[in-house]
Amino acid sequence: MTTLRSTWRMLTMNKVGFLGLLGVLFFVLMSFVGPYIVPLDTQTKVDKIYQPPSREFWLGTDSEGRDIFSQIVHGGKEVLMVAFLAGIMSTGIAVTLGALSALAGGWIDAAIMGLADIVLTIPHFPLLAVLAGLIKLENYVLLAFILAVLAWPSLARAIRAQVLSLRERDFVEAARALDLGTRHIILREILPNMISYIVINLIFAMTSAIYAQVGLVFLGLVPFSGKNWGVMLSLAWTRGAIFYKNSLWYIMSPVAAIALFQLSLVSLTRLLEEIFNPRLRTTV
Amino acid sequence: MTTTSLTRPKQRTLVPMYWIMRLARNYLLRRILIAFAKIVIVVTITFFIVRLMPSNPVETYIAELMDQYGYSYEEARDEASALFNLDLEQPLWEQYIQYMKNLAQGDLGTSYRSRGTKVSDLIAKFLPWTLFSVGTALLISFTLGILLGMIMAYKRGSILDHGLTSIASIVSAIPNYLIAMMILVFLGVQWKLFPITKMRGAYSPGMKPGFTLAFIKDIFFHATLPIITYVLTTVGSWMLAMKSSTISTLGEDYVTVAEARGLPERRIITSYVGRNASLPLITQLAISIGFVVGGSTLIEFIFVYQGIGQLLLNSINARDYPVMQGVFLIITIAVILANFLADFVYGWLDPRIRTQ
Numbered sequence: 001m002t003t004l005r006s007t008w009r010m011l012t013m014n015k016v017g018f019l020g021l022l023g024v025l026f027f028v029l030m031s032f033v034g035p036y037i038v039p040l041d042t043q044t045k046v047d048k049i050y051q052p053p054s055r056e057f058w059l060g061t062d063s064e065g066r067d068i069f070s071q072i073v074h075g076g077k078e079v080l081m082v083a084f085l086a087g088i089m090s091t092g093i094a095v096t097l098g099a100l101s102a103l104a105g106g107w108i109d110a111a112i113m114g115l116a117d118i119v120l121t122i123p124h125f126p127l128l129a130v131l132a133g134l135i136k137l138e139n140y141v142l143l144a145f146i147l148a149v150l151a152w153p154s155l156a157r158a159i160r161a162q163v164l165s166l167r168e169r170d171f172v173e174a175a176r177a178l179d180l181g182t183r184h185i186i187l188r189e190i191l192p193n194m195i196s197y198i199v200i201n202l203i204f205a206m207t208s209a210i211y212a213q214v215g216l217v218f219l220g221l222v223p224f225s226g227k228n229w230g231v232m233l234s235l236a237w238t239r240g241a242i243f244y245k246n247s248l249w250y251i252m253s254p255v256a257a258i259a260l261f262q263l264s265l266v267s268l269t270r271l272l273e274e275i276f277n278p279r280l281r282t283t284v
Numbered sequence: 285m286t287t288t289s290l291t292r293p294k295q296r297t298l299v300p301m302y303w304i305m306r307l308a309r310n311y312l313l314r315r316i317l318i319a320f321a322k323i324v325i326v327v328t329i330t331f332f333i334v335r336l337m338p339s340n341p342v343e344t345y346i347a348e349l350m351d352q353y354g355y356s357y358e359e360a361r362d363e364a365s366a367l368f369n370l371d372l373e374q375p376l377w378e379q380y381i382q383y384m385k386n387l388a389q390g391d392l393g394t395s396y397r398s399r400g401t402k403v404s405d406l407i408a409k410f411l412p413w414t415l416f417s418v419g420t421a422l423l424i425s426f427t428l429g430i431l432l433g434m435i436m437a438y439k440r441g442s443i444l445d446h447g448l449t450s451i452a453s454i455v456s457a458i459p460n461y462l463i464a465m466m467i468l469v470f471l472g473v474q475w476k477l478f479p480i481t482k483m484r485g486a487y488s489p490g491m492k493p494g495f496t497l498a499f500i501k502d503i504f505f506h507a508t509l510p511i512i513t514y515v516l517t518t519v520g521s522w523m524l525a526m527k528s529s530t531i532s533t534l535g536e537d538y539v540t541v542a543e544a545r546g547l548p549e550r551r552i553i554t555s556y557v558g559r560n561a562s563l564p565l566i567t568q569l570a571i572s573i574g575f576v577v578g579g580s581t582l583i584e585f586i587f588v589y590q591g592i593g594q595l596l597l598n599s600i601n602a603r604d605y606p607v608m609q610g611v612f613l614i615i616t617i618a619v620i621l622a623n624f625l626a627d628f629v630y631g632w633l634d635p636r637i638r639t640q
Binding site for chain 2: 215243
């Protein structure tokens, strides 16, 4: 009971962060459970084009009279999956390469940091636009991988710096003196000290993955596949939904979904910062 | 860092080894060489990526002729192959060597699509508008961010501070193209505050470019919405960075000393706190110039603004390799130059790191 209460207190100590957590949970539930409850409306209804929100159509209807709310519910899964996969992969690459760079030193260090430097120099969005034409990015695992390959360098640099400084600390020295082995030192002594940094970066990597992914789909550079907030945005745009009063809901629904999810993620980082860093906590 | 390269050696020796060692140790020269090497590597990578793309300019052109003008496939193919002097048949590495040779002479090649148009001419036509809109926006957002950030730091904990902090984190969390779209939809269409169709392009048709008041007014009119978007999406991070930088500067001893000496408040705020707190942000400013040039693609697409991002998109859709490559090269050079600039500006502004 006490652990439950203290967990609750920990989660609610930062109000903005707690709202962010609720937002993220809401979008995850809506995108992964929602499709089983709300069926996707694919039926063209000529007499119901651009209807305002009503009890039947919560967010109104699109240019073919289909329910927008059902499209929002079904369109989140892919966006969230790409964001999550890209975040995990880029963080994985960054932690591995950053730690390797710091621990190996020498030419391996120089090579990895040189590579990071070059990846940082290449303008990402233009490169992605070009790559989107090169590879059919219908496969979202591949898209996530490409996003990850471009996103790792800054975190890798930070990890390298952290490992370099942490391994000189007394507690690592002590572990080494006790002969606890490299594995123990990395997993038990060094990694826990970087975990907050890593998790927060994971979330920021997710936000930039969403930026790039939706942007690419919006520009029409990624072949349309299925339902996805970016596809909705692009369709609404090409069908001229911005120019009429009635079509406002059609274009603004995906805009709001993406913007709110991004905001929730960014707010969540504040909560995580406080949870991981006891010194920042306002209450005990 | 700059001073070491500027001081002349006291005794000049003619031993070549001495000069080679001096050059190797020369910071400026080393930075230039590294920057140059980076450009070569990025150009090489993009050359191959661009050419490995599925479909090619001839095919896209054939498809377009068939789609839009109702040509049969044979007619379209004849027409298209006459247009391009098919160097696509050459092996890739020969094309690469040729490209690098031309590049070394400052020749970026000619566009496949608009026959005879030099890539450098296209870039010269589109780039100024991106630099103009992005540059103006950066200046506005930087100045605004510094001012608001300082106010937030001085009034920290107040309602004003909380309000501004929330606004700053909200606008910097939302992707810039969504903000652009909201501006377009609400300010342009729903509330009709801006005549968006008239604002397309970089300047009105029939306007004569020149240093006239009418023209300058016109280009600002056309750049208004992109500038508002860039300012809104970047000002938040400047505000937050300036706030934290100011707060840490306020704790410095020299500020306390200045206060103890009874210097006027105004002077302390501007020359003691403001100047020192903005130092780290100026480096950021230089770096962000490079990145905003690359990030303008989506904004220019939404507002139909004739900048480098628009040129890139057009060339991607037409598979116009030389143009794509040229634009990419320019953006990369912008990023590298910006980084380069950042280092030297910082060294120049902050004497503490110069002695190293």
